[in-house]
Structure formats: structure tokens, C-alpha cells
Amino acid sequence: MNVLAIHAHPDDVEILAGGTMALLASLGHAITIATFTAGDCGSRELGPEEIAAVRRGEAARSATRIGATYVCLEMRDLAIFNDDPSRRLVVEVLRKASPQLVLTSSPVDYLCDHEAVSTLVRDACFAAPAPNYHTSAADPAPPLDGIPHLYWMDPVGGTDREGLPVAPDFVVNVADTYARKREMLSEHSSQREWLRQHHGMDDYLDAMERWTRERGRGGGFSHGEGFRQYRGHPYPQSPLLQELLGNLVARV
Numbered sequence: 118m119n120v121l122a123i124h125a126h127p128d129d130v131e132i133l134a135g136g137t138m139a140l141l142a143s144l145g146h147a148i149t150i151a152t153f154t155a156g157d158c159g160s161r162e163l164g165p166e167e168i169a170a171v172r173r174g175e176a177a178r179s180a181t182r183i184g185a186t187y188v189c190l191e192m193r194d195l196a197i198f199n200d201d202p203s204r205r206l207v208v209e210v211l212r213k214a215s216p217q218l219v220l221t222s223s224p225v226d227y228l229c230d231h232e233a234v235s236t237l238v239r240d241a242c243f244a245a246p247a248p249n250y251h252t253s254a255a256d257p258a259p260p261l262d263g264i265p266h267l268y269w270m271d272p273v274g275g276t277d278r279e280g281l282p283v284a285p286d287f288v289v290n291v292a293d294t295y296a297r298k299r300e301m302l303s304e305h306s307s308q309r310e311w312l313r314q315h316h317g318m319d320d321y322l323d324a325m326e327r328w329t330r331e332r333g334r335g336g337g338f339s340h341g342e343g344f345r346q347y348r349g350h351p352y353p354q355s356p357l358l359q360e361l362l363g364n365l366v367a368r369v
Contacts, residue, residue: 118361121216123151123207123238124270125197125230126159127176127189128305132325133270134220135298136291137342139183140362143294148185149214152176153234158194159308165193171307179304182297188214197233199240205252207241211265212258218357219265220344225283226272235269239347242267266357267347274328275343285343288336290365295329295340336367343369 120141122130130138130150142148155169155176163171173189180187190206197203211219221238222231244250246261272283291298302325309321333341348354359366 118146118218119149119214119216120146120218120220121149121151121211121214121265122220123153123210123234124222125153125228125234126194127152127156127172127179128302128308128321129222129231131179131298131302131305132273132328134342135301136294136329136340137220137289137344137362138185139294139297139301140289140291140365142183142185144361146361148180148183149188149216150176150180150185151188151190151210151214153190153192153197153230154194155189155191156194168307172305175305175307179301182301182304195230197230197237199233199236203237204241204244205250207237208245208250209252209254209258211241211245212252212261215258215261216265218268218361220268220270220358223269223272223283225277227274227278231272239267242352264352266353266355268358269345269347271332271343275332285332285335285369286345287359287366287368288332288338288341288343289362290333290336290338290340290367291329291342292333292339298329299326335369338367
């Protein structure tokens with residue numbers, strides 16, 4: 118099965134779904150990790166093109182840790198908007214990855230980029246099977262056979278913009294792949310200083326571990342990642358991700 122995990126910036130997928138991606142990869146599924154931007158605003162010392170080059174390399178090395186493919190849509194930080202050109206770009210990424218399963222950002226999160234990505238991916242999943250929705254790519258991929266299963270990852274920290282909890286539908290037990298998740302995130306070393314300066318987080322790895330442990334407790338696990346399934350009409354209703362992971366899933 119083809120799985121696409123797509124979020125705004127390098128390191129977002131690792132923080133919120135790295136353990137689940139490692140589990141799916143270990144089961145033999147083909148994983149694509151995509152980011153809308155290369156993280157061009159993620160430094161005080163380096164210019165946008167310099168830090169973007171660094172972060173593309175970090176994201177590619179992280180994906181390699183689980184045998185995944187990394188793709189960047191080459192948008193810019195704080196400049197992701199829900200418009201037609203952006204939607205067509207996302208549709209082309211979906212058609213090239215040809216996923217049956219898509220995981221993306223929460224529609225409610227602390228950052229505008231995350232929320233815009235959620236809407237764009239939701240609508241691109243609807244459009245990707247429509248043959249008359251053209252992307253203007255130089256070498257366009259064929260339309261999807263159908264709308265893929267769509268899941269929201271947790272918002273960062275498991276809360277909305279006001280700090281209120283956002284409850285997942287279910288939690289995935291990532292205890293067995295937590296070490297790999299941490300290895301994946303550790304590839305994004307350029308972010309430690311940026312997050313310390315801009316977010317007031319002293320160690321992004323420790324913050325990720327706290328969030329992963331907290332989400333795991335809700336499912337009775339030492340480490341967990343939360344997800345919600347989007348079941349709007351006419352998106353698939355069957356619990357595909359839950360079925361793929363079986364007893365590693367706990368409803369909450």
C-alpha cells in the first residue's frame with residue numbers, strides 16, 4: 118500500500134507521526150513524506166535559501182531512516198494559502214504518490230501554515246481522482262482511482278490555539294518504534310537552536326518525548342501518537358489505518 122504523510126515543514130511529520138510511519142514501513146508499505154516548505158524561515162543566522170538547503174537534507178536523511186521517499190512542494194514559510202494554484206500543486210503530489218492512505222495536519226493548530234495545509238490536503242484528496250482537474254505539470258501523473266482515506270495528525274502538543282485539548286479518535290502504540298522516531302527527528306538538528314530562540318523550547322527532542330508519552334498514556338501505552346479520521350462525504354468511511362495496525366490501536 119502507498120502511504121503519504123504530508124505536513125507543512127520539515128520535522129512536523131516526525132514529531133507527530135514518525136512512530137506510526139516507522140510501523141507502517143516495517144509492515145512493508147511504501148511511505149512518502151512530503152512537506153509544503155523547506156523551512157526557509159527556520160534560522161536567525163542563515164538566509165532563507167541557505168537554511169532551506171540544510172533542512173531539505175535533514176528531511177531526506179530522516180526519511181531514509183525508514184526507507185521512505187522525501188518530497189518538498191517548495192512553498193515558503195508563512196506563505197501557504199488555500200488557493201487554486203496551491204491546490205493543483207498538492208493534487209499533483211497526491212497523483213505522483215498514488216496513496217490509498219493520507220495523513221496530514223490538524224485543521225486546528227497553533228500555526229497558520231499547519232491549518233492551511235490541512236484544508237489544502239483535504240480538498241486535494243477530493244480533486245485528485247477527477248480527470249478534468251488539470252495540474253499543468255510538465256509531466257502530469259494520472260488521476261487517482263478514488264479518494265484516499267484521510268486522517269488528521271494531532272496538533273502540536275495536542276492542543277488548539279487556546280491551549281484546549283484536541284482529542285484524537287484513537288492512539289497508535291509507538292513504543293516499539295519510538296527509538297526510530299527519535300532518530301528521525303534528531304536528523305533535524307538545525308531546529309534545536311531555532312526553537313530555543315523563537316519558541317522557547319530548550320530541547321525539541323525532549324519536548325517531542327513529553328508529547329508522545331502524554332498521548333500514549335491516553336491509550337494505555339508508554340508512547341503514542343493520536344489521529345482523527347476524516348469521514349466527510351464522500352471520503353472513505355472504513356477504518357483503514359486502524360485495520361492496518363490492529364492491536365497497536367486503542368480508541369480513546
